[in-house]
Amino acid sequence: MDVLAVGLDAFCTEFVQKQLPEAKFLTVTTVPDFEKLLEGTEVSYGLCLCGSEIKELNPIELAQALRTQYANAQIHYITVAREGFDKKKLAKNGFNDAFLLPLENSVLARSLEDFIAQFKKIKTFRAVKIIDIQPDSELSFDVRVYLPVNKKYVMFSTAGDKIEKEKVDRLQKHKMGSVYVAKDDMSKFYDYSANRLIALGNADNNSMSETERRDRLQTSVRDLVSTVVNTAADEATIDSGRQIISDVKNIVDKYILNSKPNEWYAKMLQTLGEANDSYSHASNVSTYAGLFSIGLGLGKPEDLATAGLLHDLGMADIPPAILGKDPSQWTEEEKKIYQSHPEMSVSIIKARKLIVPQQVTNAILQHHERWDGRGYPKGMHEIKICKEAMVLSLADQFDYLTTAQEGKKRFQPREAIHHLQETGAFNPDFLQKVLKIIPAET
Numbered sequence: 001m002d003v004l005a006v007g008l009d010a011f012c013t014e015f016v017q018k019q020l021p022e023a024k025f026l027t028v029t030t031v032p033d034f035e036k037l038l039e040g041t042e043v044s045y046g047l048c049l050c051g052s053e054i055k056e057l058n059p060i061e062l063a064q065a066l067r068t069q070y071a072n073a074q075i076h077y078i079t080v081a082r083e084g085f086d087k088k089k090l091a092k093n094g095f096n097d098a099f100l101l102p103l104e105n106s107v108l109a110r111s112l113e114d115f116i117a118q119f120k121k122i123k124t125f126r127a128v129k130i131i132d133i134q135p136d137s138e139l140s141f142d143v144r145v146y147l148p149v150n151k152k153y154v155m156f157s158t159a160g161d162k163i164e165k166e167k168v169d170r171l172q173k174h175k176m177g178s179v180y181v182a183k184d185d186m187s188k189f190y191d192y193s194a195n196r197l198i199a200l201g202n203a204d205n206n207s208m209s210e211t212e213r214r215d216r217l218q219t220s221v222r223d224l225v226s227t228v229v230n231t232a233a234d235e236a237t238i239d240s241g242r243q244i245i246s247d248v249k250n251i252v253d254k255y256i257l258n259s260k261p262n263e264w265y266a267k268m269l270q271t272l273g274e275a276n277d278s279y280s281h282a283s284n285v286s287t288y289a290g291l292f293s294i295g296l297g298l299g300k301p302e303d304l305a306t307a308g309l310l311h312d313l314g315m316a317d318i319p320p321a322i323l324g325k326d327p328s329q330w331t332e333e334e335k336k337i338y339q340s341h342p343e344m345s346v347s348i349i350k351a352r353k354l355i356v357p358q359q360v361t362n363a364i365l366q367h368h369e370r371w372d373g374r375g376y377p378k379g380m381h382e383i384k385i386c387k388e389a390m391v392l393s394l395a396d397q398f399d400y401l402t403t404a405q406e407g408k409k410r411f412q413p414r415e416a417i418h419h420l421q422e423t424g425a426f427n428p429d430f431l432q433k434v435l436k437i438i439p440a441e442t
């Protein structure tokens with residue numbers, strides 16, 4: 001597998017080499033080398049990764065030159081430099097996609113994984129919501145379940161089979177919100193779910209499957225975060241801030257708080273246990289924070305959902321070298337920088353002129369403060385931590401504990417709360433209330 005790397009910075013180079021261990025890289029770091037490359041035709045590259053390090057080369061011209069040479073290649077822009085990173089413009093002008101690392105490490109990793117799979121002709125899978133699968137209906141695609149402990153996708157129902165209600169119930173009993181369909185079969189799944197909506201009589205313009213809702217939510221969150229972090233502070237105006245806040249409101253109304261109050265737990269179960277990247281984390285935490293707020297009657301759901309979307313924005317300001325390092329290897333100084341991310345989130349919000357309620361700012365500032373005082377950045381204690389921050393940090397931890405991750409135990413909802421009880425990180429009365437609203441496992 002030949003991969004072309006043009007002007008990548010050190011962090012991006014290391015990252016992609018780690019993701020593509022079997023690839024043979026041709027690295028281009030100067031203009032003359034790039035010109036020489038365009039003259040040669042020996043190797044046709046299927047994957048071109050471009051960065052911002054060759055200052056004389058404008059990224060758009062770079063993409064266009066490569067596109068002419070390697071018509072069918074995937075051409076991506078990858079950088080750690082936030083300034084001038086305009087995803088939409090890059091994508092419109094020759095790049096298949098543009099990634100800002102380390103914020104988008106996991107998104108890029110998934111895209112590279114797809115590339116390898118395509119190259120090796122092996123399958124990759126996408127999560128689809130179980131709620132979108134009608135029990136006892138015949139499916140034209142294979143359905144698998146993912147076992148995170150041994151990192152395996154196991155066949156659950158084969159194309160042409162009816163997926164019995166009993167089998168679907170069994171998954172729901174294990175609080176699995178999703179099953180997996182091969183990426184190449186996703187169009188079959190979308191056809192199936194569109195027909196199902198028609199059959200259910202729900203096919204008006206706004207109806208969409210939960211899977212589609214999740215996909216659109218993730219795209220919107222990715223757009224939102226990249227717009228916020230890439231707007232240069234000195235270009236931010238009241239108007240640009242207002243526009244971003246209206247995008248946030250849209251996401252919250254349309255995708256997050258779109259369930260009836262008595263359905264909050266069902267909605268939570270649908271969100272459980274999906275892939276873990278920075279954008280699904282933001283959208284999951286937003287969903288959980290909004291839903292816990294509804295279920296517990298604490299704080300305003302829309303404030304909590306907003307705080308959930310924005311809580312880790314400050315990660316964009318933490319140097320890649322720190323984020324790329326194992327936390328156990330951090331120096332005291334590095335740890336302090338990492339632990340300033342809640343404050344960084346709030347400074348990004350202020351600098352971009354996003355006007356949000358004080359409760360949202362406080363929740364974000366305190367989302368790593370802990371009941372026993374062992375949190376950060378301030379080490380606040382007990383009732384000094386505001387109720388919105390308690391709900392937000394519960395949502396944050398809940399997402400971490402219930403998400404399927406390689407080699408890590410995935411907690412069931414009540415199990416996750418019991419686990420938090422043992423840590424002393426939360427007000428015990430508060431967790432008791434949470435346990436009261438989460439139905440016992442059946």
Ligand SMILES: [Fe+2]
Nearest residue numbers: 311312367368
């Ligand atoms: Fe955080």
Ligand SMILES: [Fe+2]
Nearest residue numbers: 285311312396
């Ligand atoms: Fe977080």
